[in-house]
Amino acid sequence: MKRIYPLLILLLLATVTQAFAQGVIKGSVIDQKNGEPLIGATISVKNESTGKKISTSVGLDGSFVFRNLSAGSYEVEAHYVSYKDESKHVTVRDNETATVTLNLGVKSRELTEVSIRGRAAGGSDQSARRVEQRSDQMLNAVSARSIEVSPDITVANVTQRVSGVSIQRSNNGEGQYAIIRGMEKRYTYTLINGFKIPSPDNKNRYVPLDIFPADIIDRLEVNKSLTPGMEGDAIAGGINLVLKEAPEDFTVRANLGVGLAQSNIDRGFTKFGANSNTYRSPRILNGDNYNANIGDFSNAGQRFSTSKLPIGAIGSLSIGGRSADKKFGALVSLSYQDVNKDTRGVFFQGDVDPVTNAPVLTDIIARRYSTQQERTSAIARLDYRFNNRNKLIFDGAFINLAQNQYRYSSDTSLNLARTGIGQGRVTEAPRSIRNVQKIYNFSLHGEHKLTDNLAINYTGIYSKATNIENRYSLALITGRTLQANGSVLQQPTTIDALKGQTQTFAYNTDQDKSGFLNLVYSPKIGNTVVDFTFGGMYRNKTRNSTYDQYTLGLPLSNSTQTYNGNIDANTFAVSSLQGTASDALNYNFTENIGGAYAQFKFQVGKLQAIGGARYEHTSQNFVDGLPVTQAGKTGSISYYDVLPSLNLKYMIDSRQNLRASYYSAISRPNPYELVPHTTGDPDADYQEVGNPSLKRATADNYDIRYEFFPKGLDQFLAGVFYKRISNPIEYSLVKPGTGLDYVLQPGNFGNANNYGFELDVTKYIRHFGVRANYAFTQSDITTSKQQKFKDANGNNTFRLVDQTRPLQGQSKNIGNLSFLYKDTKSGLDAQVSAVYTGERINSVSPYLDNDVWQKGFVTLDVSAEKRITKHFSIYAKATNLTNTPFELFIKQPYPPLGPAGTTGQAIELQSAGKNTFVRKDTYQQYYILGVHYKL
16 A cells, blocks of 8 residues: 555646646637627637547637647637638647637628628627727717617616616606706607607607617617717707618517516506507597586596506517518518506605795605506618619608506695694595507618719608507595594595596697708818718608596585495596696697708818708797687797807727717707696696796707727727706796695706716626726706795795706716626626616705705616527516615705694604605516527
């Protein structure tokens, strides 16, 4: 045995020495023409003496490595689709690293009569990076592939991953609007393939981005500067949805998944009757003089039932390709999403104390929402390439969002019979809304090169957005009162005899007919080719809105009725026989916009310049349903703007750019804001009113950005920006008269400044990556605020005080951080993504130091995809893992014994000496599991 030990030690030493003596082969695979890494290429090494072969895939930085290779000769070979294979012989020596670079050339393909330039696969991360690098203006792009493997299923949620962009959420927790660089959503327009679309929103110009499923787009672009050829109604920038186009080869993509909300698991989900139906009002169906009767109305919207576990569904199908000669291309893409969520919230209604100017709480309102959203979309593209000088493109898109929402609110008065927490007068309001939004968009685009230096392109577009809403609300009264023996008596729930049941019917259309014509002349001046572009556009917009609200009160013969949850057990009589034809939300709005521009573009050495000026004329007219004797029945507004812009790009080398830009832009008021209406969003905390005197906002915008694209998907973007805004539009709380409640009204607030900087970094080391961005934004606007106080005689009065604050919706700090893993060989793609949004003003108060702020928050989402076979992969997504709530507060300390006007009792959710609590909504998590098919 003693002789064996030395032999074992020698054998172990030999093994260890051999292990440390093994060599390494590492290197990269790149495109022979442009030097770009070919991410996902297959690389193999073959031992020439043993014939043993091992392979791996190129990492996301274009590199590969083989370790623990014995000394000898090896053949290293690279393979990539549409490229010629390339191999090299390498000698490996002990304790040494051999480095090799393989340059792959594209396989040649002869095409008859058609010249097609090689490009990265549509929807790929590489193509998105190339768009950012080569664009004429500053933009950020997100590829279809990044979207596919992200946690997001709607365009709205995708935008929050872009540097400098945050989102405003709807009451079901889903993103709805994008806020670019701290500029409220009104300052952004939405484009499809570079052209504006109308909004189905019955109030606003801006488009609710939650209507778009994310799987219909090839790329999302966020434009942060404008060129003269772009419409000038975008102070913050533009959201451009680049739809999918016909692939070069026949392609099929399919997706099928299921979704489930954690809130539905915990609490269930409430539905209401006739969820799939929409109705027009009796007045619209029968004429203005028609007297409605009870038979014209249905109780279906007040018939509620609970579903224990509603399962959502997600599906999409995309089929496309080109003819054998590659001249004709076609693509059809369908998408469907069904998402069910239950959310909970609490909100405090308030006033302002005339002595301390501190907030006074008058009501606490508990809310519960059960929201079902069904998104259905269909897009089609047909294009024909006559030759390399002429082509036609037809695009058609249908986008639909049908939403059914149940809301139950319980309003407890803090002034009436309030003797302690959980006591007092309570009004309850079960309500249902059926809302259907649709967008139709059809365009014909032609490009023709008439001579070597003269080209023409044109586009004709017909777009229509519609919105129909049916709302059913019931007014109930109950209470919890303290008894002499210390017990609390729950009073019966009765129907409010005055308010009863309210049924609302709203319908609007927003229709655009647009034409664009551009002439491009490209002479050679000296040694430089200069592109001169002269273009014009005209758009006729017509928006028509109808609105009727009917009250179904209790009949005199049965004016006291209890409510047990069964609406059919109660009887109603029509109180308002002819609806509300005189409401200003019955209006017709016409807007004609004519535009023309002149633009130049040239490159001298490493400097590229594109600039010029744009002229836009705006003519607006409206007629509303107000009586002819009332001011605001009609209105007419006309103005013009000259909008210069200049974009400079200095290409330091093939991977670095230095950009500078200036552009002038405007923001037109929304039609709903100009019409003097007196109704409002049922989900808003305050009623809204119009302002016919509202002016457009104008702004001068400056940007500087440095760009570095080292290799592969890596990038580093750093920039600063400054915006000077005149007449910014914001909503403020206004009290129309003594004894009336506060209302929200849009107004112009002098001048504002908005400035900041952005950082955007992506770095991959083989299969691991980090993507991070951060934006600092600072804005300021000075407005007059009311400060309440008591005069020498003890009377309540106020004085005006100037106060400087940030713009509504602007967060000083926002950021994203994602940890990524991508292995193209095994087909595993995973990421963990966190989004931080700093505190921001949610609504502006007319009173000093009483603005309502949204608390800063962090959301955490995860997603993963794994290839199972050549064509199939499975995926999983989970959002809002931290159950981050939406919270509002006022930066005023809550008084120790409760505000004036209450009993002095402690109030739930309020902490003495801390910020006054206003609102909190919780959404919980949402999970998706599905399968992808790719051919």
